[in-house]
Amino acid sequence: MMVHILIPEAAPYIAAGLRLAISISIIVVILSEMFAGTTFGIGQRILYFQLLYDIPEMYAMILLAGLLGYTLNTLYLALEHRFIHWSGK
Numbered sequence: 001m002m003v004h005i006l007i008p009e010a011a012p013y014i015a016a017g018l019r020l021a022i023s024i025s026i027i028v029v030i031l032s033e034m035f036a037g038t039t040f041g042i043g044q045r046i047l048y049f050q051l052l053y054d055i056p057e058m059y060a061m062i063l064l065a066g067l068l069g070y071t072l073n074t075l076y077l078a079l080e081h082r083f084i085h086w087s088g089k
Contacts, residue, residue, distance in 0.1 A: 012087035015080045022076055026069050042068070 033043030042065050049058035080087070 008086070011084050015084055015087065019073070019076055019080070022072055023069060026065070026072065030065055 030041075030043040030046075033041035034047045035043075038044050042061055046058055046061045046065070049055075049061060
C-alpha cells in the first residue's frame, strides 16, 4: 500500500516542495556570499561591482544569477515531468 498508493500520491507535493527549496537555496547562497565576506561568488561580485559603481558588470552578475535560477528551474521541471508524469492530469 505504501509503495503503490501513498508514495505516488504524495510525489507531486514533494516535488513542489523541492522546487521551492531550489529557488530559496539559490537566493540564500547568493545573499550569504554577499554578506559573509567570501572572495568569490556571484553575490560577492554583485556587491564588489556595486561598490566600484561598475553598473553594467553589476547588472550582468544579477542577470547571471537569474539565468542560473531559470536554468535550474527548467531542468528540475523536465526531471519532474519525466519521473512524475501523472502529476497535473
